[in-house]
Amino acid sequence: SQQGEEDPQALSIQEGENATMNCSYKTSINNLQWYRQNSGRGLVHLILIRSNEREKHSGRLRVTLDTSKKSSSLLITASRAADTASYFCATDPDSGAGSYQLTFGKGTKLSVIP
């Protein structure tokens, strides 16, 4: 079943603007991850935030996690045309049995217009 759900499904912005994508999930998690997928390619891991963290930065990426609301957001600052891709959140459940299974959302398709 789908654990994470991204919002919006599609986002179109001008180059230089910031892009914000949201993810909601349903059950307790060990961590939440964001991935990028360029059209027709494999996924690339962007950032992992653990359940005891509230915010994390990596270059132009900023991820927040609110476990009380079961939600996360991914902010890409000063977007570039090369950021055009689909972005997925993935949750690593707090099953207590070892974490092998990520559950992916359906993704947000980001288009950055030059």
Next chain:
Amino acid sequence: SQTIHQWPATLVQPVGSPLSLECTVEGTSNPNLYWYRQAAGRGLQLLFYSVGIGQISSEVPQNLSASRPQDRQFILSSKKLLLSDSGFYLCAWSGWGSGEQYFGPGTRLTVT
């Protein structure tokens, strides 16, 4: 550094034909290995995962099977393909105790 390979990149197969997709990982030992399927415009569905040679866990009952004959080799198979098996198949690996997964380039399968 670690790399992950998948082949073939694209495949067109008739209904009822067999399937074999291969995934290999280099530069790491005893990885966790995963097979996902992605339908057009959709998220990823976990099909199988493996924590060691010969150890396969299936997540979705289906027309597919997986095997891990060597530590860094993961194979996805079918004896008879269905139209519904069409999709983009992705292999991934992760290290022990590591949450991040690293994906191969994928195989685009079209069943006609």
